[in-house]
Structures are given as C-alpha cells and as structure tokens.
Amino acid sequence: MATLTIPSSVPSPTEDSEQLRKAFAGWGTNEGLIIEILAHRNAAQRKLIRQTYAETYGEDLLEELHKELSSDFERIVLLWTLDPAERDAFLANEATKRLTASNWVIMEIACTRSSHDLFMVRQAYHARYKKSLEEDVAYHTTGDFRKLLVPLVSSFRYEGDEVNMTLAKSEAKILHETISDKAYTHEELIRILTTRSKAQLNATLNHYNNVFGNAINKDLKTDPKDEYLILLRATIKCLTCPEKYFEKVLRLAINKQGTDEWALTRVVATRAEVDMQRIKENYHRRNSVPLDRAVSGDTSGDYEKMLLALIGCGDA
Amino acid sequence: MAVANEMGAITKAFSGFGVDEKSLITVLGKWHPEQTKSFRKASQFFIQDERLFERWIDKHVEQLKIEFLRFKSAVVLWTMHPWERDARLIKDAVIDGQKSTNVIVEIACTRSCDDLFGARKAYHSLFDRSIEEDVAYNTPGIERMLLIALVSSYRYEGPRFHEDSAKSEAKTLCTAIKDAGDKNPMDDQEVVRILSTRSKPHLKAVFKHYKEISGKNIDEDLVADSSLKHTVQCLSTPHTYFIKVLDAAMNPVADENTKEGLTRVLVTRADVDMKLIAEEYHKQNGVELAQKIEQMVKGNFKEFLLTLLARGDQLKK
Numbered sequence: 001m002a003t004l005t006i007p008s009s010v011p012s013p014t015e016d017s018e019q020l021r022k023a024f025a026g027w028g029t030n031e032g033l034i035i036e037i038l039a040h041r042n043a044a045q046r047k048l049i050r051q052t053y054a055e056t057y058g059e060d061l062l063e064e065l066h067k068e069l070s071s072d073f074e075r076i077v078l079l080w081t082l083d084p085a086e087r088d089a090f091l092a093n094e095a096t097k098r099l100t101a102s103n104w105v106i107m108e109i110a111c112t113r114s115s116h117d118l119f120m121v122r123q124a125y126h127a128r129y130k131k132s133l134e135e136d137v138a139y140h141t142t143g144d145f146r147k148l149l150v151p152l153v154s155s156f157r158y159e160g161d162e163v164n165m166t167l168a169k170s171e172a173k174i175l176h177e178t179i180s181d182k183a184y185t186h187e188e189l190i191r192i193l194t195t196r197s198k199a200q201l202n203a204t205l206n207h208y209n210n211v212f213g214n215a216i217n218k219d220l221k222t223d224p225k226d227e228y229l230i231l232l233r234a235t236i237k238c239l240t241c242p243e244k245y246f247e248k249v250l251r252l253a254i255n256k257q258g259t260d261e262w263a264l265t266r267v268v269a270t271r272a273e274v275d276m277q278r279i280k281e282n283y284h285r286r287n288s289v290p291l292d293r294a295v296s297g298d299t300s301g302d303y304e305k306m307l308l309a310l311i312g313c314g315d316a
Numbered sequence: 317m318a319v320a321n322e323m324g325a326i327t328k329a330f331s332g333f334g335v336d337e338k339s340l341i342t343v344l345g346k347w348h349p350e351q352t353k354s355f356r357k358a359s360q361f362f363i364q365d366e367r368l369f370e371r372w373i374d375k376h377v378e379q380l381k382i383e384f385l386r387f388k389s390a391v392v393l394w395t396m397h398p399w400e401r402d403a404r405l406i407k408d409a410v411i412d413g414q415k416s417t418n419v420i421v422e423i424a425c426t427r428s429c430d431d432l433f434g435a436r437k438a439y440h441s442l443f444d445r446s447i448e449e450d451v452a453y454n455t456p457g458i459e460r461m462l463l464i465a466l467v468s469s470y471r472y473e474g475p476r477f478h479e480d481s482a483k484s485e486a487k488t489l490c491t492a493i494k495d496a497g498d499k500n501p502m503d504d505q506e507v508v509r510i511l512s513t514r515s516k517p518h519l520k521a522v523f524k525h526y527k528e529i530s531g532k533n534i535d536e537d538l539v540a541d542s543s544l545k546h547t548v549q550c551l552s553t554p555h556t557y558f559i560k561v562l563d564a565a566m567n568p569v570a571d572e573n574t575k576e577g578l579t580r581v582l583v584t585r586a587d588v589d590m591k592l593i594a595e596e597y598h599k600q601n602g603v604e605l606a607q608k609i610e611q612m613v614k615g616n617f618k619e620f621l622l623t624l625l626a627r628g629d630q631l632k633k
Contacts (some may be wrong), residue, residue, distance in 0.1 A: 154468035
C-alpha cells in the first residue's frame with residue numbers, strides 16, 4: 001500500500017505549473033510550495049505537470065528544479081518527480097558508474113519491480129542512455145556479480161500464481177546441494193533464482209525451509225563478509241519479501257553514522273507509491289519507533305519535510 | 317497416361333516435400349482396383365504380409381501424414397500473430413532439445429528487440445512460464461549462459477555506438493576464439509557479454525574490426541555448427557544464415573527437423589527480408605529460390621510457399 005496522499009480535489013496541471021513557476025520566481029525558492037504540490041501528486045499527475053510546464057513556459061521542470069534546489073532535497077525532489085521507469089533507469093545507470101556497493105541498487109530494481117515495470121525500465125533506459133540496460137550492467141560488472149546481475153535485469157518472469165510443487169521440491173533439493181557444496185555461483189542456483197516466477201520461488205524456498213530445517217538465507221550466512229553472498233541473500237529477500245528488505249535498508253541508512261541519505265532517498269522515492277505503508281509497519285515492528293520519528297530524528301530542513309510528506313506524515 | 321507413368325506419378329506424388337494433391341485426385345482417384353493392386357505390389361511403400369495381402373509400411377504412412385500436414389502447418393503458422401508464432405516455435409525447439417537450439421538462436425538474434433519481447437509476453441500467455449526459465453531448464457552445460465542471454469536481450473536499436481569500444485571488443489573476441497585452446501569460447505563471459513548485449517550496429521562494427529584483425533570473418537573462425545557459430549551468423553549475415561537453413565531443408569536426405577526450416581524461414585521472413593534472401597540465394601547458388609522450391613516441393617504446400625515468396629516482390633518495406 002502506498003503512503004502517498006493526494007488531496008481530494010486536485011488542481012489542474014496548469015494551476016500546479018503556475019504555482020511551481022511562482023515558487024521558483026525571484027530570489028530564493030518557495031520549497032514548502034514545491035513539497036505541497038509535488039509530494040502530493042501521483043506519477044500520472046506529475047507527468048502531466050511536467051508536460052504542461054514545458055508547453056506553457058518552454059522549459060523543463062526538472063531543469064528548473066535542478067537550478068533552484070540543492071543537495072539532498074534536490075535529489076529527492078528530482079527522483080520523485082521522474083516517472084517511475086525513468087527514475088529506475090536513472091538509478092541503474094548511476095549505479096553502473098559507481099563502485100561495487102551499487103550492485104545493490106541494480107539488484108533491488110531488478111528484483112522488486114514487477115516484470116512489466118522492469119521492462120518499462122529497459123525501454124526508458126534505451127530512450128535516455130542510447131544503450132541497453134543489460135549492456136551497461138554487463139560491462140560494468142565482472143565475475144560472480146555479472147553472472148547474477150545480468151540475468152536478473154534481463155528477466156521477464158512469469159507473473160501468475162501457478163506453482164508446480166514437484167518442481168519446487170526438486171529445485172529446493174538442487175539449491176540445498178549447491179549450497180552444501182558451497183557452490184554459490186553454480187549455474188543451477190543462478191538459473192533457479194534468476195528465471196523462476198516469484199510464486200514458484202516462494203514455493204521452492206518454503207519447501208527448502210520445511211525439509212532442510214533452515215531458511216535458505218540462514219544457510220547462506222557462512223561468511224558474513226563475503227560481498228557476493230551478502231548480495232545473494234539480499235536478492236532472495238527482494239524476490240520473496242521486499243518490504244522486509246526495504247525496512248532493513250532504511251534501518252541501516254538511519255542508524256548509520258551520519259545517515260545514508262542516498263539509500264533513504266532511494267527507498268522513500270521508489271516505494272512511496274508502491275508499498276511504503278507495509279514497510280512503515282515493518283519498521284515500527286522491528287525498531288519499536290515509528291518511521292517518521294526515526295526520519296525526523298535523523299534529517300532536517302526541507303529534505304526532512306519532503307521525506308515526511310512522502311511517507312504519509314506532515315501536511316496533506 | 318500409360319500405367320507405368322501413372323505409377324511413377326503416384327509414387328512421386330507421395331514422396332518428398334509436400335504431397336501432389338492434384339495427381340492423387342486425378343490419377344489415383346480413377347484407378348481400377350487392379351491398377352491399385354499393381355501399384356501396391358510394385359511400390360516400396362508396401363510390403364507383402366504373411367497373410368497374403370500388400371500392406372502399407374507404417375513408417376511411410378507416418379511420413380505421408382507429415383507431408384499432408386505440411387500445408388496446414390504452414391498456413392496456421394502464417395496466420396498467427398508473429399509473437400505467438402515465435403513463442404510457439406521456441407516452445408517446440410525447447411521440447412526438441414539439442415537438435416533445435418539453432419531455432420532459439422535464430423529467433424533471438426534476427427527479431428527486432430520489441431518483437432523478441434513480444435514473443436516473451438506471448439510465451440507467458442500461452443505456456444504459463446517464461447521463455448528464459450524453459451530455455452534454461454532444458455539447455456544443459458555450456459550453451460545455457462549464451463542462450464538465456466540471447467533470449468533475454470533487449471538491444472538498443474539506435475545507430476550510435478563507440479568505435480573504440482567496438483575495436484577493443486573485436487580484439488577480445490579474436491583472442492577468445494583463436495587462443496581458446498581447450499576452453500570453449502562459448503564459456504567465455506566476455507564473448508557472451510559482447511554478443512548478447514551489444515546493439516546490432518555496434519556488433520556490425522565489431523565484426524568489421526574482427527575481420528581486419530583476424531583476416532577472416534568471425535564465423536569462419538568458429539567450429540562448424542555450434543550455437544556460437546549460429547549466433548554470430550544470425551547477427552552478422554542473417555541472409556547467409558537463412559540460405560543455409562533453406563538449403564539444408566531442401567536436401568533430399570534432410571531429417572524432419574531440418575525440413576521444417578523451409579516453412580519456418582518462408583513464413584517468418586516473407587514480410588521482412590525474403591526478397592533480399594532470395595536475391596542472395598540466387599547469387600550464391602546460381603539458381604532462383606523459386607525454381608528450387610518448384611523442383612523440390614509439391615502440391616498446395618509448394619503453391620503456398622511460392623506465394624509467400626512472391627510477396628517480397630510486391631511489398632515495399
């Protein structure tokens with residue numbers, strides 16, 4: 001469930017564009033107004049605003065925002081305003097250029113979006129970067145990470161609920177064998193995780209747990225420092241229980257010395273319209289403090305206001 | 317028509333590609349029982365049974381069934397939406413196993429990125445599975461990595477690419493292929509990456525540089541008939557690849573699998589680049605493709621194929 005709140009009577013894109021134009025006018029910027037508008041419009045509405053703004057004023061709203069805003073507030077407003085597919089394409093492209101820590105972002109996008117949405121990302125990537133997503137991911141990763149990430153971003157998983165229990169049993173066995181042999185990049189393990197539907201995977205992993213006594217991620221914890229295994233466990237988590245995965249990312253981002261704003265921004269901007277409500281509930285349950293209080297405690301200014309608006313607190 | 321001629325005609329009508337429906341109607345339909353009996357006694361399609369009658373040999377009846385159905389299969393395949401068509405072709409190839417992996421490579425490499433994606437969508441609808449999960453499950457060993465990457469690709473289709481990148485990737489391919497030693501180049505992550513993710517214009521440049529470095533075309537440097545070779549052929553010179561498929565299909569000793577290539581190529585390329593393929597065919601083989609089909613194929617199936625072939629001349633892309 002989303003945490004995005006939209007007013008019951010939404011102004012027209014023309015009115016919104018006008019207000020935004022006013023917010024940029026003169027010295028300084030009316031950040032509050034920007035939040036009031038953009039943080040309370042859904043993707044379709046934001047798209048219309050961008051179109052109308054460009055038609056009316058001959059300028060790109062995103063360029064204006066980039067000029068007027070700065071730092072973490074700018075980043076979250078820009079990411080939020082983008083169309084979900086463009087946003088994911090941007091994040092993925094940025095991740096391929098950064099260091100290995102950004103394998104997470106690529107995996108996250110590949111595993112937590114629906115098959116259809118992941119395809120839209122691939123299309124948006126063509127349009128924006130004149131390359132394919134998989135070619136950039138392949139080029140910028142190596143070895144075991146490439147073996148896992150390229151099939152993940154290229155997948156178009158079947159989205160139905162049908163499950164083949166016989167297959168689930170046999171594939172749980174295969175997973176158990178490869179893991180017992182510490183063959184964590186074994187082609188069978190990769191095959192199962194990167195091609196099976198999410199429903200099928202769930203059945204397989206449940207069976208794994210039932211028969212072999214441990215959840216698969218427990219068995220994959222053999223070396224807590226191994227970067228590849230960390231990514232593999234996160235992959236499985238993203239595929240089976242994304243809200244738990246995102247709760248953890250938020251928890252680590254907030255608890256980190258100095259806060260990991262990029263992670264915080266990314267999760268809030270990409271999930272506010274999707275399942276932020278569930279993530280919030282998970283967060284509260286796991287940390288005994290509501291997410292908005294944790295966010296307030298760790299951020300400030302317009303950045304904080306934007307975050308709170310998107311996770312369902314502050315003004316509507 | 318003299319009896320011997322008639323028997324020859326009916327034998328011919330039953331043999332080879334497709335079935336000569338007209339002769340069967342006009343000749344066979346008119347025979348007296350004695351003529352038919354003489355035919356059975358002389359024909360290699362029949363065997364003398366111990367209970368003193370001439371019996372159809374089962375495998376010939378089976379073959380006849382296939383030949384009678386060729387027209388129907390071509391028509392059904394032709395009428396299908398290209399996405400359903402490719403999805404079904406891939407499904408059949410997956411079931412057939414090793415001998416049909418070239419069909420998977422063919423479809424993955426010669427369709428536009430959106431048409432390949434369309435086939436993936438259709439596959440979900442038709443089979444409640446994803447193409448990649450079926451291809452992965454049914455492709456063991458070395459070929460799996462390459463095949464999955466190929467069917468999952470969504471290549472950029474614009475003209476832009478980096479010349480330097482193409483040059484260095486040509487070098488990488490050359491090293492991987494020529495200095496392979498014991499290692500199969502299909503096992504090389506870089507080879508798979510380059511061939512399965514780069515755009516076709518980029519690959520065109522890569523293949524051009526490859527020839528400059530190696531002195532040979534890339535497919536000439538590869539072992540005969542591997543998925544890697546097919547991949548490279550489909551990506552660099554698809555028309556030459558399709559001609560090979562056609563020639564193999566019309567070879568008198570072709571097996572059923574190979575023969576299906578004739579229908580597949582004509583149906584799937586009729587509205588794409590069949591005209592160019594036919595021109596290339598003429599250049600390469602010194603005979604018109606239409607003539608070869610006229611020679612090797614019979615009946616309604618032949619007429620249908622020739623009609624598909626002729627479309628190329630009428631449609632302007």
